[in-house]
Amino acid sequence: MTSKDFKVAIVGGGVCGLTCAVALARSGVSVELFEAAPKFEEIGAGIGVGPNAARVLRDIGVLDEVLAKAGESQLNQRTFRFISGLEGHEVLFEYPGRPDDSGLGIHRASFLEALVGLLDPSIAHFHKRCTTVNVSPENPARYILHFTDGTTHETDVVLGADGIKSAVRAAVTSEPPGSRVAFSNTVAYRGLVPWKTLQEAGVKTDLTRRPVSFVGPDKHLILFPIKNDEVINIVAFVADHHIPIGSANLAPGAPWVSEVSQEELQKAYEGWGPDVVNILKCIEKPSKWSIHVVYPLLETYTKGRIALLGDAAHGMLPHLGAGAGQGLEDAWALARLLSHPQTNASNIESVLESYNRIRLPRSQMVWKGSERAGEIYDGCGKHGLSAEGIQTDGDGQWSPVWHHDMNDDMQTALQWLKDTGVFS
Numbered sequence: 085m086t087s088k089d090f091k092v093a094i095v096g097g098g099v100c101g102l103t104c105a106v107a108l109a110r111s112g113v114s115v116e117l118f119e120a121a122p123k124f125e126e127i128g129a130g131i132g133v134g135p136n137a138a139r140v141l142r143d144i145g146v147l148d149e150v151l152a153k154a155g156e157s158q159l160n161q162r163t164f165r166f167i168s169g170l171e172g173h174e175v176l177f178e179y180p181g182r183p184d185d186s187g188l189g190i191h192r193a194s195f196l197e198a199l200v201g202l203l204d205p206s207i208a209h210f211h212k213r214c215t216t217v218n219v220s221p222e223n224p225a226r227y228i229l230h231f232t233d234g235t236t237h238e239t240d241v242v243l244g245a246d247g248i249k250s251a252v253r254a255a256v257t258s259e260p261p262g263s264r265v266a267f268s269n270t271v272a273y274r275g276l277v278p279w280k281t282l283q284e285a286g287v288k289t290d291l292t293r294r295p296v297s298f299v300g301p302d303k304h305l306i307l308f309p310i311k312n313d314e315v316i317n318i319v320a321f322v323a324d325h326h327i328p329i330g331s332a333n334l335a336p337g338a339p340w341v342s343e344v345s346q347e348e349l350q351k352a353y354e355g356w357g358p359d360v361v362n363i364l365k366c367i368e369k370p371s372k373w374s375i376h377v378v379y380p381l382l383e384t385y386t387k388g389r390i391a392l393l394g395d396a397a398h399g400m401l402p403h404l405g406a407g408a409g410q411g412l413e414d415a416w417a418l419a420r421l422l423s424h425p426q427t428n429a430s431n432i433e434s435v436l437e438s439y440n441r442i443r444l445p446r447s448q449m450v451w452k453g454s455e456r457a458g459e460i461y462d463g464c465g466k467h468g469l470s471a472e473g474i475q476t477d478g479d480g481q482w483s484p485v486w487h488h489d490m491n492d493d494m495q496t497a498l499q500w501l502k503d504t505g506v507f508s
C-alpha cells in the first residue's frame with residue numbers, strides 16, 4: 085500500500101536496482117522496475133559483501149534471505165591475506181581485522197535469487213531496454229522513459245541502476261550516451277573452481293574461509309571461497325598502471341568480455357609461483373573482462389527528479405571488493421530518503437539533492453581507494469611489493485569503507501533538508 089503521492093521507476097535490475105526496489109516497496113513507496121534482459125540474471129562468479137554492505141542488507145531486512153541462499157547461518161568472511169605470487173609464496177601481510185569485520189562471499193546468482201524472492205513480481209518488467217529519459221511534454225514534473233521495443237512509461241521519479249553502460253546517465257549529465265566510461269587498462273581473468281580440484285592439483289595455500297590475494301609485478305589474483313568453502317572464486321588481474329585511465333580505450337563495438345584459451349592465461353602469468361600456476365590451470369573455461377570504470381568521475385548523481393545509483397553512478401575498479409557495496413548503500417539511502425514522512429511530490433528534487441550530497445563524496449572516495457589498492461597489489465604503491473611495503477601502503481585501506489556509519493550520513497542529509505527549509 086503506497087503512502088506517497090509520487091511513483092518511482094527504476095531502470096536496471098542488477099543487485100543495486102533490485103535491492104533498491106525491494107527497499108522502496110517495503111517502505112511503502114510505489115515502484116516499478118524495468119530490466120533490459122528477459123529475466124533477472126547474474127554472471128557465473130562470486131561477489132564479496134563487505135561489513136558495511138552487510139549492515140545495509142540487514143537494515144533493509146534482506147540479510148537473512150541472502151545468508152540462507154549462500155548456505156550460511158552467519159557472516160563468514162574474514163580479512164585478506166596477501167601472499168607473494170612468485171616462487172616461495174611468502175606471506176607478506178595479514179590485514180588486521182576487528183571482530184565485526186565480517187562479510188560474506190556468495191555466488192552472484194544466489195545473491196540475486198535472494199532479492200528476487202522478496203520482490204512483488206508484478207512490479208518487474210522485462211525486455212525493457214531504456215534508450216532515453218525525457219521530460220513529459222504535457223507535464224514538466226513528470227518523465228517519459230523510452231524503450232527499444234517502442235513502448236514508453238511515464239513516472240515522477242527515475243532511478244538509473246542500469247550499470248556501467250547506463251542510458252539514464254546521459255539524462256543526468258546532458259552528455260552523449262556512452263560518455264564518462266573508460267577502459268581502466270586492467271583485464272581480469274575469471275573462473276570458479278571446486279576447492280577439492282585445486283587441492284588435487286597440488287595447491288598448497290589454504291583458500292578457504294579467508295580471502296587471499298597473490299600479489300606481484302603488474303598482476304595480482306583475488307581468491308575467496310563461496311558455497312560453504314566448496315568453490316573458490318578466482319579473479320586474476322593484469323594491469324598497466326603507466327597508461328592514464330581513458331587514454332587507451334577499446335575500439336568502438338569491441339567486446340568487453342570474451343572466452344580465452346588456457347594458453348593465454350598461462351602466458352600472462354608465466355614465471356609466477358607454483359600455486360598460482362596450478363590455480364590458473366584448473367580454470368576450465370577462463371573468461372577475460374576488460375574492466376571499464378566511470379571516468380571522469382561525475383560532478384553530480386542527480387538532475388531534477390532523476391538519480392543514479394550503483395555502477396551507473398560510480399562504476400569502479402574491483403580491488404577493494406566494494407563496488408556493489410557502494411551501490412547497496414545508495415539503494416539504502418534512496419529508500420530512506422524517498423520514504424521519509426516529509427518527502428512528497430513537491431520536494432523530491434531537494435530530497436534527491438540531499439542523496440547526492442552524502443553519496444557522491446563517499447562513493448568517489450571508495451572509487452579512488454579501489455584504484456590505489458590495485459596499484460599497491462601490483463607493486464606500484466609508494467613502498468613497493470616487500471612485506472613492509474604492502475603493509476605500509478595497505479594497512480587501514482578498508483577502514484573508511486567498512487567502518488563508516490551510514491546513519492551519520494543520513495543525519496547530515498536530513499539536517500541539510502531542515503537547514504534549507506525543505507523539512508521542518
Ligand SMILES: Cc1cc2nc3c(=O)[nH]c(=O)nc-3n(C[C@H](O)[C@H](O)[C@H](O)COP(=O)(O)OP(=O)(O)OC[C@H]3O[C@@H](n4cnc5c(N)ncnc54)[C@H](O)[C@@H]3O)c2cc1C
Nearest residue numbers: 096098099100120132214247394395402405406407408409
Ligand atoms: C571482476 C570484478 C569483481 C568484482 N567483485 C566485487 C566484489 O567482490 N564486491 C563488490 O561489492 N563489488 C564487486 N564488483 C563490482 C560489482 O560487480 C558491481 O559494482 C555491481 O555488480 C554493480 O551492480 P549494478 O546493479 O549497479 O549494475 P549491474 O550489475 O551492471 O546491473 C545493471 C542491470 O541493468 C540492466 N540494464 C543495463 N542497461 C539497461 C537499460 N538501458 N535499460 C534497462 N536495463 C538495463 C542490465 O541488464 C543489468 O541487469 C566486481 C566487479 C568486477 C568487474
